[in-house]
Amino acid sequence: MPAKKRQKSTTDPRRNKTLLIKNALLVATMDDQRRRLPNTDIYIEGPRIKQVGSRLKVTADRVLDARDCVVIPGMVNTHHHLYQTLTRNVPAVQSAELFDWLIHLYQIWRNITPEGVYVSAQVGLGELLLTGCTTSSDHFYLFPKGQPGDLIDREIRAAREVGMRFHPGRGSMSLGKSKGGLPPDDVVQKEDVILKDCERLVSRYHDAERFSMCQINLAPCSPFSVTAELLKESAGMARRLKLKAHTHLAETMDEERFCLERFGKRPLDYMASVDWIGRPFWYAHAVHLNDEEIKKMAETKTGAAHCPTSNLRLGSGIAPYPKMRDAGVPVGLGVDGSASNDSSDMLAEARMCLLVHRIRSGVKSTTTDSVLWTATRGGAEVLGRDDIGSIEPGKAADIALFDLNRLDYAGAWHDPLAAILFAGAGHRARWVLVNGEIVVDGGRLTRVDEESLTRRANKISRDLVNAAC
Numbered sequence: 001m002p003a004k005k006r007q008k009s010t011t012d013p014r015r016n017k018t019l020l021i022k023n024a025l026l027v028a029t030m031d032d033q034r035r036r037l038p039n040t041d042i043y044i045e046g047p048r049i050k051q052v053g054s055r056l057k058v059t060a061d062r063v064l065d066a067r068d069c070v071v072i073p074g075m076v077n078t079h080h081h082l083y084q085t086l087t088r089n090v091p092a093v094q095s096a097e098l099f100d101w102l103i104h105l106y107q108i109w110r111n112i113t114p115e116g117v118y119v120s121a122q123v124g125l126g127e128l129l130l131t132g133c134t135t136s137s138d139h140f141y142l143f144p145k146g147q148p149g150d151l152i153d154r155e156i157r158a159a160r161e162v163g164m165r166f167h168p169g170r171g172s173m174s175l176g177k178s179k180g181g182l183p184p185d186d187v188v189q190k191e192d193v194i195l196k197d198c199e200r201l202v203s204r205y206h207d208a209e210r211f212s213m214c215q216i217n218l219a220p221c222s223p224f225s226v227t228a229e230l231l232k233e234s235a236g237m238a239r240r241l242k243l244k245a246h247t248h249l250a251e252t253m254d255e256e257r258f259c260l261e262r263f264g265k266r267p268l269d270y271m272a273s274v275d276w277i278g279r280p281f282w283y284a285h286a287v288h289l290n291d292e293e294i295k296k297m298a299e300t301k302t303g304a305a306h307c308p309t310s311n312l313r314l315g316s317g318i319a320p321y322p323k324m325r326d327a328g329v330p331v332g333l334g335v336d337g338s339a340s341n342d343s344s345d346m347l348a349e350a351r352m353c354l355l356v357h358r359i360r361s362g363v364k365s366t367t368t369d370s371v372l373w374t375a376t377r378g379g380a381e382v383l384g385r386d387d388i389g390s391i392e393p394g395k396a397a398d399i400a401l402f403d404l405n406r407l408d409y410a411g412a413w414h415d416p417l418a419a420i421l422f423a424g425a426g427h428r429a430r431w432v433l434v435n436g437e438i439v440v441d442g443g444r445l446t447r448v449d450e451e452s453l454t455r456r457a458n459k460i461s462r463d464l465v466n467a468a469c
C-alpha cells in the first residue's frame with residue numbers, strides 16, 4: 001500500500017515534561033511478579049515511566065500527592081460501540097434479547113450522522129477515562145447510505161481530543177436482510193468498498209510504533225451480518241498488514257442456531273473455516289463455547305473480550321471466563337456498546353466480572369487480582385501491546401489513581417486494592433494519565449467540557465430517537 005501522510009502520535013504541549021506520583025498508598029504494578037508496593041513513588045518523563053520506588057530523589061514539573069490513592073495501570077477496554085452512547089436505555093428494548101434488540105435499534109441507528117459519531121465517541125471515551133481506562137478499542141460497523149464514508153475518521157478525531165489511546169475497528173456489514181442477514185439493506189456496504197476503506201484507514205492512521213496512540217483493526221460485524229468472502233478477505237488483509245482483527249462470536253444461542261442452520265457448523269468452527277483463528281484475532285463475548293473450543297482458542301492464542309454486563313443485560317449467558325483464563329486464552333474486559341450496558345464504566349465492568357462468576361464457578365473462582373490482571377495486562381495482550389498494562393520502567397505512563405479518602409471507601413482500607421472493586425459508590429478516578437499527560441485531574445476531564453458535551457449528546461440522542469418514531 002502506498003505510504004501516504006500517515007498521522008502519527010504527537011506530543012501534546014499541555015503535557016508536563018516530568019511528573020512525580022508521590023508516596024502512593026499502594027501501587028499495583030501488574031508486572032510479571034504482580035507486585036503490590038506500599039508508600040511508593042512513580043517518576044515519569046514525557047510519555048514514559050522512568051522509576052518506581054520509595055522516596056525517589058527526583059524533582060518534577062508536577063507532583064501528585066498520592067498518599068490516599070490506590071494506583072493501577074490504566075485499564076484496557078477490548079470491546080465497545082461508542083455510537084451507542086446515544087441510544088442507552090431505549091424503553092422499547094430494555095427487556096429484549098440480542099436479535100430483537102438489534103432489529104429495533106437498527107431503525108434508530110440508520111439515521112446516525114457524522115456529528116453523532118463524533119460526539120458519542122467523546123462521551124464514551126470520556127466516561128472510560130474517568131473510570132480508569134486509558135486504552136480503548138471500538139467496533140464501528142454502521143455506514144448508512146447517504147452519509148459520508150469518513151465516520152471512523154470522526155471517532156479518531158474525538159479520541160485525539162479527549163486524550164484516549166485508541167484502537168478503532170473498521171467494522172462492516174455486507175449481508176443485508178434481502179440476502180438472509182439481519183441488518184436492513186440500507187446500512188450494509190459492498191465488499192470492495194469495505195476493503196478499500198480498510199486500506200485507507202490503515203494507511204492514514206495506523207501507527208505500529210511503541211507508545212502508539214492509534215492502531216486500526218479490521219472488524220466485520222458478526223457471522224450473521226457479513227459474508228464468508230468478506231471474512232476470508234479481512235483475515236488475509238490482517239495477516240498481510242500485521243493488524244488485529246475482531247468480530248462478535250458465540251454471543252447467543254440464536255447465533256449458534258443461525259450458524260448451524262446456515263453453515264452446518266458451530267460458530268467457532270465456522271470462523272476456523274474462514275481462517276479466523278490465531279493471534280491476530282479476538283472475539284467479543286465468547287459466551288457459548290464448549291471445553292474443546294476453549295482449548296482450541298488457548299492453543300492458537302485467539303483472544304476474547306469478556307463483556308459480563310452486556311451478556312447479563314441481554315440475557316445472553318455467562319461466559320466461561322474462569323475456564324478461558326485458566327486454559328490460557330488471552331482474555332480482556334470489554335464494556336460493550338452502551339445500548340447494552342448502558343454505561344462505559346470500566347471499573348463497574350471489572351466489579352461485575354468479579355461477582356458474576358461466583359454464581360456459576362464458585363466464590364473462589366474469581367479474585368480481585370485476577371480481574372484487575374484481565375482488565376490491564378489481559379487487555380494489552382488481546383490488543384497486541386507490550387508497552388502498556390503495567391507500571392514498570394520503560395512502559396508508557398498510562399496510570400489511574402483512585403482516592404480512598406472518601407465516605408464510600410471508609411472501613412474498606414484493610415486491602416486497598418480490593419477496595420476499588422468491592423466498595424465505592426462512585427467510580428471516578430482522581431487522576432488519570434495517558435502517555436504521561438494528565439487527562440483526568442481531580443475527577444474531571446481536562447480536555448473537554450463535560451457539561452456542554454452532555455448537553456450536545458442529549459440533543460443529538462433525542463433527535464436520533466425521534467427520527468425513528
Ligand SMILES: [Zn+2]
Nearest residue numbers: 248284336337
Ligand atoms: Zn458488541
